Every structure is written in C-alpha cells, then in structure tokens.
Amino acid sequence: MKRIENNPQHPSRCFKDYSIIDFASRTSQQNVMSKYINGITLKELFFFGFQETFSQDIQELRKILNWKDIIIPNKLNNSTYKAKNRYLITNEVIKQLEKFNSEDIKLYNKALELKNKKKYD
Numbered sequence: 001m002k003r004i005e006n007n008p009q010h011p012s013r014c015f016k017d018y019s020i021i022d023f024a025s026r027t028s029q030q031n032v033m034s035k036y037i038n039g040i041t042l043k044e045l046f047f048f049g050f051q052e053t054f055s056q057d058i059q060e061l062r063k064i065l066n067w068k069d070i071i072i073p074n075k076l077n078n079s080t081y082k083a084k085n086r087y088l089i090t091n092e093v094i095k096q097l098e099k100f101n102s103e104d105i106k107l108y109n110k111a112l113e114l115k116n117k118k119k120y121d
Helices: 020-024 032-036 051-064 079-085 091-100 102-120
Strands: none
C-alpha cells in the first residue's frame, strides 16, 4: 500500500471518521502484540523493550550486541496533541480499551515483571 494520504486505502483516509472506540473495536486492532508473538513465550525472546524506555532499552541492546555508540533520535513531542485531546480519553474509554486489549495488557505486565526481575538477578 502506498503510504501517502492521497491513497484512498491509506489508514488516515479509511478511518478518518472513526472514534478511538470504533477503531479499537475492530478485531484486527485488538491484542496486536499478543497475536504477533502467538505461541512464543517472552522467555524465548532474545530481547524485548518498551516504548516508554526506548532509549535505555536500545542502549542495553547495543551493549548486548557489542554495537558502537549509536545516535537515538529525540522522541516526538506530542504535547500539542495531548493538550488538544486530553478530554477525549475518559475513564470509560480507558475501560473499553483495556477490555479490547486485555491479552496485550497481560503480556505487557508479564514483560515488565521479567524485565524487573532481570535487573535484580
């Protein structure tokens, strides 16, 4: 698929009028990570990291793989988006998103547990 907004199949055009719940209620958008690693346990993975600790996780991977110093791009500043949309995500919406993605939440919590355990082993 062409990644341009002129393409009628580009996600920004297909889902333009969707609410976050409309989008998240699509089966294809639920528990995406759990589906992706289907049948693989976290302990079988060579490495996993987290978006919120991306820079630190990449540095850890760099050390493991004996890479030279790497430049990690600055994270995007989405404060304008957050300020503009802070009232769109209500507690009810969060509860619905958690329900749609309960397997991914379990996976995330298990990954955090394993990462924290690794730090103290």
